[in-house]
Amino acid sequence: MIIVHHLNNSRSQRVLWLLEELGVPYEVKRYERDATTMLAPPELKAIHPLGKSPVITDGDKTVAETGAIVEYLIETYGQGRLIPAAGTAERLRYTYWLHYAEGSAMTPLLLKLVFTALPTRAPGLLKGLIKAVANKAQSSFIDPQIKAHLDYWDAELGKSAWFAGPQFTAADIMMSFPLEAAAARAGAASRPRVKAFLEAIHARPAYRAALKRGGPYDYAS
Known part of the structure; x- marks a missing residue:
């Protein structure tokens, strides 16, 4: 088991x-x-x-x-x-998105989380300085990186219903976390195709069943 x-x-x-x-x-x-x-x-x-x-x-x-x-x-x-199927263009896309999800996609989102939290955990005398540094890091580097990824996701989802092609695959399951995290932290749901993707996965019976087994999940809708 x-x-x-x-x-x-x-x-x-x-x-x-x-x-x-x-x-x-x-x-x-x-x-x-x-x-x-x-x-x-x-x-x-x-x-x-x-x-x-x-x-x-x-x-x-x-x-x-x-x-x-x-x-x-x-x-x-x-x-x-x-x-x-092995050897198809969809298989290559599948492999790419499977690894991209925890590689390129999550890096700026993790930085966003860290730099947002930094000022709240700073010592009182340093709070103002750390907040200024964190805000600058977000506005000059992190937020533009996230925007580039959001635009990329929305454009790619315009090519097919799912990330690897016309059929739902495990690559879509892998991509769900960065998209859900970005919707919560970075306004990803403002992109129409990203929003449609999130609505589609949230409606899947297996997704709903997993929520029941796993318990409360802040990224679900």
Whole structure:
């Protein structure tokens, strides 16, 4: 039996969703973030040395990192589902978006989160200075980077209904987190095709079933 070590409001929600799409039985072991630091609890280190989520255990196998988990589940349980045929243009696009989601897409969004939080955690005497530095970093570098990615997503979704082509794939599951995070932090839902993509994934029965299994998820609508 697959066990998903699931952290609230995290990338592991995508793993639950993929398992629901595949119809693979699984169990959920829940972990809650520290209310102050928003970090994962130390108990996760008993599963993986870095103490981060998502992590799955499948028998004697432990698999970490969302992209690696998705590839493992598709290869082991997919039976050809949610992945384009090898050698096709759609397969190349699928591979690109699968890795882009946690590479290029998440970097500026993580920086946005960090620089937004910095002033609230600064010592009183330094709060004003740190706020000015954080605002400058966002306006001069982070926000333009995010805008470039938002424009890119919207343009790419104009080429096909889903990121890898006309059919829904696991690449769309991977891309859901950066798009949902950007909608919450950076106004991504103002892009019409991005908004349509989010509405489409939120309406999928497997997505809704994963929410029931995983519990509250701030990025869902």
